[in-house]
Amino acid sequence: MTSHRPRRRALLRAAPLALATAALTPALASCTRASERLDAESNAVPEVDLTGIDEVPEISALVPEEIRERGELVNGAALNYAPGEFVGSSGEAIGYDMDILAAVGAVLGLSTRTEAAVFAQIIPAVGSTYDVGISSFTVNEERLEAVTMVSYFQAGISYAVKAGNPYDIHPDELCGKRVALQVGTFQEELSIARSQECRDADEPAYDMLAYASNSDAATNVAGGKGDILMADSPVTAYAIARSRGTLEAIGDIEESALNGIVVAKDQPELAEALRAAVQHLIDTGHMERILAAWGNDAGLIPTAEVNPQP
Structure with a gap:
């Protein structure tokens, strides 16, 4: 379901539009999308x-x-x-x-x-x-x-699932699956495009679970509310390393x-x-x-x- 992906963004890490156009005031402790x-x-x-x-x-x-x-x-x-x-x-x-x-x-x-x-x-x-x-x-x-x-x-881009992959998830077969991600990211954009590919093939679209932070997305996958975490590879790797064994990597790094x-x-x-x-x-x-x-x-x-x- 991934043969016609949107063109990859110039960067995986994208600043929100509101930040990019804001005044030059660094906010050390602020949280954004x-x-x-x-x-x-x-x-x-x-x-x-x-x-x-x-x-x-x-x-x-x-x-x-x-x-x-x-x-x-x-x-x-x-x-x-x-x-x-x-x-x-x-x-x-x-x-x-x-x-x-x-x-x-x-x-x-x-x-x-x-x-x-x-x-x-x-x-x-x-x-x-x-x-x-x-x-x-x-x-x-x-x-x-x-x-x-x-x-x-x-x-x-990389993926993680609940340890043991109890839902038998495969990154290349996500139509109808609960995909946890962070809003405002390339992963959200990519998932929207892939969801349309699912519909075009008469399959259910991604059940996207969009969270304000990747840490929330990872927590919900570890807890079973989501089937798979989709995030930038550094973020996914760090989430797995700090998950106390509740998450595991699955699939290859893409793009x-x-x-x-x-x-x-x-x-x-x-x-x-x-x-x-x-x-x-x-x-x-x-x-x-x-x-x-x-x-x-x-x-x-x-x-x-x-x-x-x-």
Whole structure:
């Protein structure tokens, strides 16, 4: 039932229209259609030890002089997308992207700082307000026309069901099934299109259960109110890892795409420094360790590239 999918959005992670057009007022603790806080329980946020990551002189030497002299790498991120980047219980920026940023900074011999921003307004501010943008940006052709991107992670759409799959659910056979998802996401758009395909084939449409957050969708699948969770792969993996065995993955990751660190086009030296730092983290196993702590080592890539093919 998936042969005629709508064209994949430029990014899996989409800021709501209301946010994209709002004033530039970062809201660290606000919840939107594309956000949720998953740190309600003490075990929901891993502590990743980065003390073993040291500066690599031949890589740090690539950093532009202005940033080297400042000693700090400034990042812009929309802190509303757990587990990539969100707000911790003490108001700090946390998530695997924040740990990756800190690890990259260590390799480059720099401290790092993340400023909260409206997602749609990060890219225009990279190169002026921010040195980089690490905020789950999908690499796509439109963005590559405006900025340089350094690949570091891969994500897509993935699924989870109640442990043991008691309802015998298959991701490619969801006509008439209770599909739990977050409103305002690509998954909702895709499910609407697939539901129409079901009707065209004289089968029942998806019974879509749309929730304000992915955490609510996951909870209801674990509790049996939904048949299957459909979400971005980082979100699904994190939900499974924190579900205490009540959820399990099913099917393959679909519509996979690279995520990239955003750098201004006039900063090729910085882009190369970031690429080398990310590759160092991959080669030494630190990247896998960071991602595994957040339940997302499936997103590990073997090679970091500057401006990879989308």
